[in-house]
Amino acid sequence: MPHSISLLQIQCSARIARILPAVLLIIICLLLSGCHSSHKKDKSRPTLETIKAGKLKGTEKKLVEEALTWMGTPYKYAGSDKGKGTDCSGLVTKVYLDVTGKKLPRNSKQQAEFCKKIGKRSVKAGDLVFFATGKSKSRISHVGIMIDDNRFIHASTKRGVIISEMTTPYYQRTFIMYGRVPR
Secondary structure, three states, X not given: OHHHHHHHXXXXXXXXXXXXXXXXXXXXXXXXXXXXXXXXXXXXOOOXXXXXXXXXXXXXXXXXXXXXXXXXXXXXXXXEEOOOEEOHHHHHHHHHHHHHOOOOOOOHHHHHHHOEEEOHHHOOOOOEEEEOOOOOOOOOOXXXXXXXXXXXXXXXXXXXXXXXXXXXHHHHHHXXXXXEOOO
């Protein structure tokens, strides 16, 4: 009997020895690749080409390029410092001041009053988009800069400066108007 146990042990050891390298390789690959659902932020910045706005020219191109340099800036109420912290109207104010030299009002409601209201078909990169995201469904409380006819860059309270799409149900529901800053 002791002899047959030893033969069984040898057979199991041989099987383990054959599959062990494959198991170790799989474990190493999984550890190196990381989890796809990880919460690590992508440090790469979108460019005009990656957002398909490469055909822009002049002021519109400069506005979008400058706005993109703010990507990843954390949210800070009443802030307007690239890389340090900004709110939505601070982002818009600084981008417009740096690119055009034009000083816009500091809050989103006053920015909407300052702009010429335009229709969806007239929207182009550099135009502003306004939302009522607060308690009042009619009072403007958020602003972003359009980077094409559907996407806009803005300062989200939870995620900082990001790009969002107008087709998102939340933004469709809270949308108030598009506006063009007077030239």
